[in-house]
Amino acid sequence: MTRCFELALKGAGQVSPNPLVGCVIVKNGKIVAEGYHKKYGEYHAERNAINSAVKKGINLKGAELYVNLEPCAHFGKTPPCSDLIIEHKFSKVVIGVKDPYHEVAGKGISRMKKAGIKVITGVLDEEAEELNKFFFKFVSTGLPYITIKAAQTIDGKIADDKYRSKWISSTESRRTVHKLRSVYDAVLVGANTVKYDNPKLNVRDVKGRNPYRIIIDKDLTLKHGYNVYKYADGKTIIITSLNADISKIKLLQKKNIIVLPCKIRNSKIDLADALKKLAAHNITSIMIEGGAFVYNEFVKARLVDEMLIFIAPDIMGSGIMAFSDKKGFKDFSSVNYYTSGRDILVNLRK
Amino acid sequence: MTRCFELALKGAGQVSPNPLVGCVIVKNGKIVAEGYHKKYGEYHAERNAINSAVKKGINLKGAELYVNLEPCAHFGKTPPCSDLIIEHKFSKVVIGVKDPYHEVAGKGISRMKKAGIKVITGVLDEEAEELNKFFFKFVSTGLPYITIKAAQTIDGKIADDKYRSKWISSTESRRTVHKLRSVYDAVLVGANTVKYDNPKLNVRDVKGRNPYRIIIDKDLTLKHGYNVYKYADGKTIIITSLNADISKIKLLQKKNIIVLPCKIRNSKIDLADALKKLAAHNITSIMIEGGAFVYNEFVKARLVDEMLIFIAPDIMGSGIMAFSDKKGFKDFSSVNYYTSGRDILVNLRK
Numbered sequence: 188m189t190r191c192f193e194l195a196l197k198g199a200g201q202v203s204p205n206p207l208v209g210c211v212i213v214k215n216g217k218i219v220a221e222g223y224h225k226k227y228g229e230y231h232a233e234r235n236a237i238n239s240a241v242k243k244g245i246n247l248k249g250a251e252l253y254v255n256l257e258p259c260a261h262f263g264k265t266p267p268c269s270d271l272i273i274e275h276k277f278s279k280v281v282i283g284v285k286d287p288y289h290e291v292a293g294k295g296i297s298r299m300k301k302a303g304i305k306v307i308t309g310v311l312d313e314e315a316e317e318l319n320k321f322f323f324k325f326v327s328t329g330l331p332y333i334t335i336k337a338a339q340t341i342d343g344k345i346a347d348d349k350y351r352s353k354w355i356s357s358t359e360s361r362r363t364v365h366k367l368r369s370v371y372d373a374v375l376v377g378a379n380t381v382k383y384d385n386p387k388l389n390v391r392d393v394k395g396r397n398p399y400r401i402i403i404d405k406d407l408t409l410k411h412g413y414n415v416y417k418y419a420d421g422k423t424i425i426i427t428s429l430n431a432d433i434s435k436i437k438l439l440q441k442k443n444i445i446v447l448p449c450k451i452r453n454s455k456i457d458l459a460d461a462l463k464k465l466a467a468h469n470i471t472s473i474m475i476e477g478g479a480f481v482y483n484e485f486v487k488a489r490l491v492d493e494m495l496i497f498i499a500p501d502i503m504g505s506g507i508m509a510f511s512d513k514k515g516f517k518d519f520s521s522v523n524y525y526t527s528g529r530d531i532l533v534n535l536r537k
Numbered sequence: 538m539t540r541c542f543e544l545a546l547k548g549a550g551q552v553s554p555n556p557l558v559g560c561v562i563v564k565n566g567k568i569v570a571e572g573y574h575k576k577y578g579e580y581h582a583e584r585n586a587i588n589s590a591v592k593k594g595i596n597l598k599g600a601e602l603y604v605n606l607e608p609c610a611h612f613g614k615t616p617p618c619s620d621l622i623i624e625h626k627f628s629k630v631v632i633g634v635k636d637p638y639h640e641v642a643g644k645g646i647s648r649m650k651k652a653g654i655k656v657i658t659g660v661l662d663e664e665a666e667e668l669n670k671f672f673f674k675f676v677s678t679g680l681p682y683i684t685i686k687a688a689q690t691i692d693g694k695i696a697d698d699k700y701r702s703k704w705i706s707s708t709e710s711r712r713t714v715h716k717l718r719s720v721y722d723a724v725l726v727g728a729n730t731v732k733y734d735n736p737k738l739n740v741r742d743v744k745g746r747n748p749y750r751i752i753i754d755k756d757l758t759l760k761h762g763y764n765v766y767k768y769a770d771g772k773t774i775i776i777t778s779l780n781a782d783i784s785k786i787k788l789l790q791k792k793n794i795i796v797l798p799c800k801i802r803n804s805k806i807d808l809a810d811a812l813k814k815l816a817a818h819n820i821t822s823i824m825i826e827g828g829a830f831v832y833n834e835f836v837k838a839r840l841v842d843e844m845l846i847f848i849a850p851d852i853m854g855s856g857i858m859a860f861s862d863k864k865g866f867k868d869f870s871s872v873n874y875y876t877s878g879r880d881i882l883v884n885l886r887k
Contacts (some may be wrong), residue, residue, distance in 0.1 A: 339885065341846060342860050343693040496691060498848065500872040500883060504863035510692050513854035522850040524874065524881050531874050531881055533691065533850060 188283055188311045191255040192318055193221040194232070199370045200396050201226045204469040206256050206286075206322040208232035212240050214250040219243070233258050233268040237275060255283035257308070257314045257355040260294035269295040273302040283315030288326045321372070321472035322331040324492060330462045331372070332472040334493040335482055336364060338510045338530075344503035345479060352477075354508075357528030360497045362392050364476075367495075369395025371474040373424070373465070377481040387414045388476070399424055399470060403481060405456050407435040411442070419443055424468070426461045438449045456486050460472035479507050484513035494519060494535035497527060538633055538661045541605040542668055544573040544582070549720045550746050551576045554819040556606050556672035557635075558582035562590050569593070583608050583618040587625060599623040605633035605665045607658070610644035619645040622842045625649040633665025638676045649795035671722070674842060680812045681722070682822040684843040685832055686714060688858045688880075694853035695829060700733035701859075702827075705880030710847045712742050714826075715722040717845075719745025721824040723774070723815070728754040730825040737764045738826070749774055749820060753831060757785040757804050761792070769793055774818070776811045808838050829857050836865035844869060844885035847877060 194209025202208075202224050210232035212220040220243065222235025230238070233254055240247055258268035258280070272280060280299055285308060286292060300306050316323055324332040338356035339345050346352035356364075356513065368374055369390045381402055388400045400415050403426045403507045409416075415423055424445040427436070447464045450457040465473070475485055485491050496509070510516070519535035526532070544559025552558075552574050557691035560582035562570040570593065572585025580588070583604055592595055596785045608618035608630070622630060630649055634640060635658060650656050666673055674682040688706035689695050706714075718724055719740045730736065731752055752763050753776045759766075765773055774795040777786070786796045800807040815823070825835055835841050845872045846859070860866070869885035876882070 339691075341689075341693065342858060343691065355609070386594045496884075498691070498881075499886060500867040500869070504861050504864050506694060510852045511854055513852050516852040519850070522879055524876055526874055529872055531883065532847075534882065535850060 188253060188255065188281070188315070190218070190221070191232075191253055191283065192311075192314065194221055195318060198224050198226070203227060203321065203372050204325060204471045206319040208256050210236040211253040211455065212236050212247065212250055213253065214245065214247070219250070220378040221320065228264050229492045230265055231259065234265065234271060236284060238273060246276060249276070249278045251279040251281065252277050253281045253448055255311075255318060257282050257284070257291055257293070257297070258295045259284040259286065259291050260298055263290075267295070267298075269298045269534050270521040272299060272419050277304055279307070281310055282306065283310055283318075284308070284312040287323055294386040301509065320492075325466065325471035329466055330490075331466055331470050332458075332493075333462070333475065333485065333491050334367075334371070334473070334495060334496075335475045335485060335491050336495045337366065337477065337482060338364075338497040338499065339509045340499050340501045340506075342502050342504070343508050343510065344506035345509045346383070347503055347506040350379070350507065352384060354429060355499050355501075355503075356497045357499065359528030359529045360499075360530045360532065363527060363532070365390050365393045366395070367474055368398050370397050371472045372470045373399035373401050373473045375401040375403070375473050375475045375481070378402065378409050379480065380478045381409055381413050382474070383478075385413050386476070397422065397469075398474075401426060401470075401473065402454055403461070405431075406450075407431050407439075411438075416442065416444065421445065424465070425485060426456055426465075428456065455484065458484060458490055462490065477511055479511075481513075482509060483512045485499050486510065486512045489515060491515070491518070491519060492537065494533070496533040496535070498533060499530050538605065538629070538665070540568070540571070540660075541582075541633065542664065544571055545605055545668060548559075548574050548576070553577060553671065553722050554675060554821045556669040558604060558606050560586040561603040562586050562595075562597065562600055563603065564595065564597070566876070569595050569600070578614050580615055581609065581618050584621060587621060588596055597627060599626070599667070601627045601629040601631065602627050602859075604630045605661075605668060607632050607634070607636040607641055607643070608645045608649070609636065609641050610648055611640040613640075617645070617648075619648045619651055621859050622649060623654065627654055629655040629657070632656065632661040633659055633660055634658070637673055655696075670842075675745060675816065675821035680809075680816055680840075681820050682843075683825065683835065683841050684717075684721070684823070684845060685810070685825045685841050686717065686845045686847075687827065687832060688714075689692050689859045690849050690851045691851040692852050692854070693858050693860065694854065694856035695859045696733070696806065696857040697825065697853055698855050698857075700729070700857065702734060705849050705853075706847045707849065707880050709878030710880045710882065711848075713877060715740050715743045715883070716745070716768055718748050719743060721748050721822045722820045723749035723823045724750050725751040725753070725823050725825045725831070728752065729757050730828045731763050731828065732871055733828075736826070746767060747772065748824075749818075751776060751815065751820075751823065753806055753811070755781075755801075757781050761788075762782040766792065766794065771795070772791075776815075778806065801830055805834065808834060812840065829859055829861075832859060833862045833865075836860065836862045839865055839868060841868070842867070842887065844883070846883040846885070847880045848883060849880045865875060 570590035
């Protein structure tokens with residue numbers, strides 16, 4: 188099962204909105220074939236493993252199949268994996284965790300059991316669910332998994348009085364952020380962060396694909412010269428108000444930028460509405476990178492699943508505080524710490 | 538040498554202003570006797586180890602002596618240990634680190650060498666110096682070793698708007714603080730901390746002696762009903778101004794409280810002057826426990842050797858910030874992190 192996790196992770200950043208899946212085939216106590224889901228729209232892990240075994244001329248009758256997520260039972264982009272497993276007469280299937288997706292949700296398991304295959308479920312199930320935390324959240328709630336990432340000093344500042352925030356965190360921490368960007372579907376910032384930092388929001392220093400870039404710009408006040416507008420890859424999304432100027436929206440769309448007009452609540456963007464609209468674009472996970480206003484609006488709205496707070500061992504003195512909402516923080520009962528160069532990384536989970 | 542450190546630590550909190558010293562005697566490759574400095578004014582580690590060996594009827598001629606600090610060469614409360622070592626005809630002496638105290642400072646070593654004893658110095662010398670960091674600072678500068686201890690939330694707050702600071706940190710962190718109080722000569726707080734928290738500043742939950750309690754009360758405005766005034770042990774010290782009301786000073790002295798009138802600088806207590814006066818009372822180490830004003834005055838004055846900042850994984854929202862002086866923090870280049878229950882402990886050193 189641990190090998191399944193390793194294989195599954197090879198698809199990180201490539202398979203969304205599908206889950207990460209790895210598969211191992213065992214015959215006579217030995218691993219004879221492996222496979223994983225490589226890219227959205229392509230073959231599932233089970234099919235890749237089975238194809239690999241067949242190519243080697245292995246007869247799979249009586250073999251065992253290990254997979255971290257329940258094999259599918261529906262026709263999606265590819266035919267159902269549970270049928271393929273039955274067809275090849277496997278004797279046993281060992282599953283990490285059941286698929287929460289309503290089209291599967293136990294149907295794969297019961298189909299294989301009916302065909303006389305011994306099915307074992309719940310092997311390292313917590314780890315299997317953790318591996319696909321984005322997918323589980325997305326499928327069960329229809330909303331993307333939300334992680335706040337912040338880099339602050341000991342005195343809680345993310346920038347000085349002049350909104351300068353460069354190099355608060357260590358090289359190692361920034362590297363970690365780039366690694367995270369390559370696995371989250373999207374990163375999100377507010378208009379002020381674009382204005383003061385002009386971030387590229389791409390993946391640097393590590394290998395990996397660029398995420399979608401989401402910018403909240405309620406009144407479309409941002410000029411188009413900033414870095415985030417320079418991509419022609421169709422992966423920049425602007426969250427704006429339903430009352431936004433249509434001519435401005437059209438100008439953005441001409442630049443291959445996605446514009447999502449959203450509801451307004453207390454004269455601010457209704458974030459729950461924005462997340463629903465982002466989910467409709469198959470965004471299953473978002474890392475929120477600032478600034479303070481955006482952090483606190485998400486915390487207050489109780490829309491955050493996880494916090495990653497890098498704390499640098501310095502004092503800024505006066506400046507911009509990262510967090511100010513006390514109540515929303517009570518949601519996080521699980522705490523873990525990691526060192527990251529000179530910084531500490533605080534990981535808060537529900 | 539590691540065994541010497543272990544023995545030395547048994548004297549923690551008892552030997553100040555003397556150093557922590559442990560001693561091991563080896564004969565024919567085997568440890569035959571051990572000793573440590575137990576209490577200020579009593580025998581040194583070397584004499585205790587030698588006495589223990591003599592009691593067992595062991596002839597020390599040709600034996601080896603291990604000790605974490607250079608044996609003394611002067612008559613203090615007890616006669617010089619280097620003479621005793623020579624007298625017993627040891628063949629070899631292995632020393633952690635040279636004694637920085639001007640009455641010793643190499644004299645013990647040269648005396649033994651002249652007597653034909655093989656002397657090896659600098660074995661685990663960094664660890665040996667770290668073990669006696671209070672003593673090294675005190676002897677080489679004439680000032681106590683200063684550690685700031687603070688417990689804050691992620692947003693840098695040590696108390697809420699109403700100065701309430703109870704239970705910011707975890708049980709484990711509070712236990713660590715009590716352990717620290719039992720090894721520092723003194724703890725220090727400002728008048729506002731006494732007013733709002735009314736702390737006992739004693740050692741609870743762990744075994745150990747109570748430290749001196751130092752309160753900065755420039756104008757002697759504190760009423761005498763607070764907990765820190767209730768001890769009759771002569772270990773409460775009030776730092777006040779040279780212009781303080783004499784009748785008030787006399788009232789405090791009647792309660793067996795030590796009053797140290799200090800110079801004023803920019804209408805605040807001159808902390809360097811206060812530390813000199815505390816050093817004259819043989820206070821070699823002080824843990825500063827708050828509040829924010831006191832922390833920042835010490836940091837600004839560049840008088841701090843070490844920081845112990847407990848960060849609890851919570852947000853206070855509005856409240857009192859622990860630290861605000863950016864410049865003073867640049868002094869600390871070494872950073873270490875430890876987990877402490879739900880909290881993280883940040884340790885900053887120069």
